[in-house]
Amino acid sequence: MSDGQSVLEAGDGFAGDRRTTGGLGAISGPQDPMSQRVTEANRIYFDAIVDRYEADPRQRYGLFGTNARRRYREFVDAHLDDIRRGIVVNVACGTGNMMDIDAELGLSSVGFDIAPKMVELAQRYSPRLFVGDFYGMPFRSGSVSFAAGLGLLHHVYDHVTFFRELYRVLMPGGWFYADYDPNYHAVARLDRHRLLGPVWRAYERWSDKVRDLDNRVTPEIFALADYYAVSEPGLKGELVERTIRQAGFHQFRVIPHSDGPSLDRPRRGRLPHKVLETMLWASGEREYPRRAKNLALIARKGTP
Numbered sequence: 001m002s003d004g005q006s007v008l009e010a011g012d013g014f015a016g017d018r019r020t021t022g023g024l025g026a027i028s029g030p031q032d033p034m035s036q037r038v039t040e041a042n043r044i045y046f047d048a049i050v051d052r053y054e055a056d057p058r059q060r061y062g063l064f065g066t067n068a069r070r071r072y073r074e075f076v077d078a079h080l081d082d083i084r085r086g087i088v089v090n091v092a093c094g095t096g097n098m099m100d101i102d103a104e105l106g107l108s109s110v111g112f113d114i115a116p117k118m119v120e121l122a123q124r125y126s127p128r129l130f131v132g133d134f135y136g137m138p139f140r141s142g143s144v145s146f147a148a149g150l151g152l153l154h155h156v157y158d159h160v161t162f163f164r165e166l167y168r169v170l171m172p173g174g175w176f177y178a179d180y181d182p183n184y185h186a187v188a189r190l191d192r193h194r195l196l197g198p199v200w201r202a203y204e205r206w207s208d209k210v211r212d213l214d215n216r217v218t219p220e221i222f223a224l225a226d227y228y229a230v231s232e233p234g235l236k237g238e239l240v241e242r243t244i245r246q247a248g249f250h251q252f253r254v255i256p257h258s259d260g261p262s263l264d265r266p267r268r269g270r271l272p273h274k275v276l277e278t279m280l281w282a283s284g285e286r287e288y289p290r291r292a293k294n295l296a297l298i299a300r301k302g303t304p
Contacts, residue, residue, distance in 0.1 A: 096122030
């Protein structure tokens with residue numbers, strides 16, 4: 001892992017001396033007791049499964065899949081002029097699986113994660129990495145032009161605090177892109193479905209077995225780390241809208257989608273998603289935003 005001094009040089013937007021080296025532990029902002037528990041659970045969980053994470057079918061075919069990468073590339077490529085104005089940050093970068101796209105587009109992005117072993121693995125894609133958490137990002141106010149969080153928001157317990165910190169570091173006109181969080185309305189109905197429910201739970205058990213969860217973390221740690229996927233069956237778009245508005249954002253879109261190649265066409269998606277949506281429609285759910293399994297969020301900090 002690179003030491004903090006070499007991750008971001010003076011004048012790069014870093015907020016002073018709160019740098020993290022391999023032995024200093026994570027940068028952290030103020031958190032309430034429950035947020036602290038969820039943050040620590042994420043550190044334990046992701047360090048425990050780091051060697052199995054990319055083998056998980058839900059990651060391999062979803063978060064790391066071709067369509068998720070296409071959506072991210074499409075957004076970044078369409079906003080390159082804005083994005084090049086400041087620091088590009090991959091929030092909770094995990095294994096760094098999107099940072100190679102940044103590099104291909106000529107961007108030198110910075111990544112951080114709460115789990116040190118994830119940060120070590122992400123060095124495959126970038127040397128500009130540090131251990132830290134998203135409630136206290138070590139960037140000067142208004143220095144970040146683009147922040148991305150892939151599969152992030154369902155691991156956040158206190159969304160208001162996170163979005164306020166995000167609003168602080170973004171420059172006017174700066175963008176935030178989040179994708180591949182589970183849609184509460186679709187997942188909760190899916191879990192209750194007479195036919196789909198058992199299939200869905202079997203798929204989750206397969207995913208858990210691939211990650212070897214039973215031998216690596218306790219059920220309590222897993223439930224806290226994957227809070228809005230396990231403790232709650234998903235993330236409500238209404239919660240995201242309310243909390244990001246509270247944080248000061250006025251330009252944003254929460255986009256339910258079917259894991260297709262573009263967020264401009266959210267209903268176009270992969271066959272397994274369309275089959276699930278069709279069966280949910282047949283069971284009485286007529287509103288597409290409540291059938292689509294995934295949520296994305298695009299937000300922009302307003303200009304003066």
